[in-house]
Amino acid sequence: MAASRHGQSRFLGGTFMREQTPVGNKYTVELCGNVLYQRWASGAVVTEEDARAVMAKVSALCSSRPRPMVVDISRMGVLEHKARTVFAGAWPLTRVAVVGASPVDRVIVDFYVARHAPVCPTKFFTSFSDAMTWLGITSGQTMNLQRLSRAGEATNHSVRDQSRDARDxxxxxxxxxxxxxxxxxxxxxxxxxxxxxxxxxxxxxxxxxxxxxxxxxxxxxxxxxxxxxx
CATH class of the missing domain: 1.10.10 (Arc Repressor Mutant, subunit A)
Structure with missing residues (x-):
């Protein structure tokens, strides 16, 4: 496959892998106003157990009220097959906007959506602002966007540094x-x-x-x- 800024990428029978050692906690899940924000740590190997832990955290934060969610995969390492199956199941979510930083990130999401047909509408973006617009989030809603904005800006710089565009x-x-x-x-x-x-x-x-x-x-x-x- 192709190289990314995270290192060499490989396709493992439906699992896209970037070779990098994870650092720190694997994930963060936060509720910002009406929007859930979930970020994978650098090089994280996402297992079925991780996926179920995230689902439990999301369910607790939603409190039986379906909400939209933004997922940052720009630093993620491996998304295992069983984890994808969990993610494709029924979540207390209305929509999921996945934000990545490279053409490889887009391939991961496109392959996941095509093969697993997630219950919740799921779409890939390279811009946090575009993702929020698709989720229907307006400036009038009460939410803390400062962290998302900083992360989005870092992602946008990374996207501009790519030598290939999303069509690749x-x-x-x-x-x-x-x-x-x-x-x-x-x-x-x-x-x-x-x-x-x-x-x-x-x-x-x-x-x-x-x-x-x-x-x-x-x-x-x-x-x-x-x-x-x-």
Missing amino acids: ADRMLNVLLERTEKVISETQAVTTGWPLFSVEAKLTERLHSVLPGVRFIEKDVRAWAARISS
Whole structure:
């Protein structure tokens, strides 16, 4: 995949990973007026347990009243498969605006939305002000925006420093998916009648050959092999 200011990025069978050691607490969740603000720490590896902890905190802050939420993933490291499944479930939220700092961040969110179809409307932004507008937050509402504004400004500077624009993210995702589907199709053409374990071995070999910089989890490869064998 592509390099980012966080280090080298890798795609692990649906998990986008930036290689960086997390520092400090993994996340922060705060209620600013009517808006929830959630930020992942630098290099955080987001697990199912983390996702459920955030959900519990969000539920407690909402107090049975659905609210919009802003999520800052500009420093996040890894979003694991089971964590994405939790995030796609039912939350006491009206909308989720995800703010990132690079084309890779956009790919992470686009892939998550396309594959998991979250219950709550979810959209990616590179600007905190655009995110707040989409959430329907007006200046007349009582809320503390100072912290969000500072974080948003830092994100905007980072975005301006990127050598590629957001359209690169779409191209990255499309190329990845197209190449993966092509490998699956080509493997199917040469493994007709093979037992499942042989199909899985051949598919793994082909994926590593065509996409050497990509790492796929066994669960996904097994599912694709089963699709070929069916």
